[in-house]
Amino acid sequence: MHVIDTHTHVISRDAQKYPLNPIGGKQSDWSATRPVTDIELLREMDDAGVDTAIVVQASTAYGHDNSYVAAAVAAHPDRFAGVFSVDMLSPHAVADIRKWSDAGLVGLRLFTTGSTMPGQAAGLDDPRSFPGWAYCEALNIPVCLQMTMDGIPALENILRQFPNIRVLLDHFARPNLSDGIPYASASQLFALADKPGVYLKLTDRTIRQAASGHSNHTDFFAHVLSSFGAKRVAWGSNFPSAEGTLKSLLTNAKQAISILSEADQRQILSETAASIYRPLFARTLGD
Numbered sequence: 001m002h003v004i005d006t007h008t009h010v011i012s013r014d015a016q017k018y019p020l021n022p023i024g025g026k027q028s029d030w031s032a033t034r035p036v037t038d039i040e041l042l043r044e045m046d047d048a049g050v051d052t053a054i055v056v057q058a059s060t061a062y063g064h065d066n067s068y069v070a071a072a073v074a075a076h077p078d079r080f081a082g083v084f085s086v087d088m089l090s091p092h093a094v095a096d097i098r099k100w101s102d103a104g105l106v107g108l109r110l111f112t113t114g115s116t117m118p119g120q121a122a123g124l125d126d127p128r129s130f131p132g133w134a135y136c137e138a139l140n141i142p143v144c145l146q147m148t149m150d151g152i153p154a155l156e157n158i159l160r161q162f163p164n165i166r167v168l169l170d171h172f173a174r175p176n177l178s179d180g181i182p183y184a185s186a187s188q189l190f191a192l193a194d195k196p197g198v199y200l201k202l203t204d205r206t207i208r209q210a211a212s213g214h215s216n217h218t219d220f221f222a223h224v225l226s227s228f229g230a231k232r233v234a235w236g237s238n239f240p241s242a243e244g245t246l247k248s249l250l251t252n253a254k255q256a257i258s259i260l261s262e263a264d265q266r267q268i269l270s271e272t273a274a275s276i277y278r279p280l281f282a283r284t285l286g287d
Contacts (some may be wrong), residue, residue, distance in 0.1 A: 001266055002051045003250070004273035004280060006144075006201055007170065007236025009058040011035030012068045021063040023111055028060035028241070036240045038072035042079060044239065048247035052280060054236070054273065056144070057085040059111035064096070070103045081277055083107040083144060088129035097135055106277045107142045107168075112151055124154040130161065137162045142276050144168040144201065149175055152188045159195050168199040168234065168276060172206045178213025183223060193227040199276060200228060202235045202268060204242045204249050207256045217256050230260070230267040234276065 011031050012018040020027055036044070038055075045053055055073060057066050066084040073082040084100035086093055088110060097108060112124055123129065124147065136143055145155070145167055152173065158165065175186035183190060192198045210220035224233060235257075237249040244252075257265050274280040 002270050003049060004052045004054070004234075004270050005045070005050045005237050005239070005246070005250075006054045006168070006234045006273045006276075007056055007203060007238050008041060008053045008246075009036070009061075009239070009241060010038045010041055010055055010068060010072050011058060011061055013037060018062065018065075018068045020061055021065060022060045023063050024060075026060070028058075030241045030243075031058055031061040034240050034243075038068075038075060038080070041072075041239075041246075042076065044246035045079065048245070048250045050237075050246060050250060051079075052273075053080055054083055054107070054277065055080050056083045056109055059085050059109070059146070066100050066103075066105065070100065070105060073104055077104070081106045081280060083109045085109045085111060086132070088132045089123055089126055091128075093129070093132035094135045097132060097141070101139070101141065106280075107144060108136060109144045109146065111146045112148075122154075124151050125157040125161075133158060133162050133165060137165045140166070140278070142166045142168060142199075144170055145173070146170045147173055149173050149186070149188055152192070155192075159197065164197065166197045166199065166276065168201050170201050170236075171203050171238075172200050174205070175209070177206075177209045177215045177220065180214030180216075181219040181223060183215075183220075190223070190227050198228075199232045199234060199272065200224070202233055202253065202257075203238045204244075204252060205238065207252060210256070218259055221257065221260060225260070225264065230264040231272055231275070233268050234272040235269050 055069050064085050069082045073080045082105035084105045086096040175189050179185045239246045
C-alpha cells in the first residue's frame with residue numbers, strides 16, 4: 001500500500017535563513033523542543049513506511065512565510081508535497097496564493113486555532129477573504145482548516161458562497177466525542193456530511209478522542225463511514241507536533257482502523273489524500 005501522510009511539519013535549524021515569525025507572536029512548544037528538518041522527516045518516513053508526506057506550513061513557527069516548506073518540496077519532489085499558508089484578510093491574498101502555488105505547493109492551510117491560539121479566531125468567513133476563497137475554488141486548490149467546532153457556522157457560510165470549494169478539516173475540527181454514539185456533541189460536524197466538498201483529517205488526536213468516555217473505535221468509525229464514507233477521510237500523523245515517532249503514529253492509526261475493510265483502510269491511508277491533492281494521484285496509481 002502506498003501510504004500518504006497528509007499532515008507533517010518541518011522546522012529548519014537555520015533561523016537566519018528561515019526566521020521565526022509565529023502567528024499570534026508565540027512559538028509552539030513542539031517546534032521549539034522537538035523540531036524536525038526535511039532530512040530528518042525523510043528518515044522517519046523511511047523507518048515508518050510512509051511513501052509520501054504532505055508538508056504543512058508550521059504556522060506557529062513561520063506564520064505565512066512558506067519558504068522552508070517550498071524549499072523542502074523542491075529538494076524532495078518525489079517524497080513531499082507542500083501546503084502553504086496566507087493571510088486571507090490581506091488585500092494581497094490572491095497574489096500570495098498564486099505565488100506559493102507557482103512555487104509548486106499544492107494546497108492552502110488556514111490556521112484559526114491551535115496550541116498557541118486555543119480559541120476559534122474570527123474571520124474565517126470575513127468578506128475580505130472572499131477573493132482568496134474564489135481563487136481557490138476556481139483553480140481547485142484544496143484548503144485544510146485548523147479550526148474548532150465553533151467555526152462550523154462560518155464554514156457553512158463559506159460553503160454557501162463557494163459550493164465547489166474543497167476543505168479538509170484538521171483533527172475532524174476537534175470535536176468532543178466522549179458522549180459516544182450517536183455523538184450528539186459533534187452533531188454539527190456530522191451535519192456537514194451532506195456537503196460533498198468537506199473532507200476529514202484523521203489524526204492521533206482524533207483517534208485518542210474516539211476511544212475516550214463512552215466512545216470506542218468501532219462505534220466511531222461506523223458512524224463516520226456511514227455519514228461521510230471512507231472516500232472523504234484521510235490520515236495525517238501531525239508529526240512532530242504529535243508526540244512519538246512517525247512509525248508509532250502510523251502504527252496507532254493502522255491499529256485503530258484495522259476493524260475496517262482493507263479497501264476502506266487503503267482509502268484512508270492513501271487514496272483519499274491522492275484525490276484531494278491531485279498531483280499525488282498519478283504518483284499513487286503508478287505504484
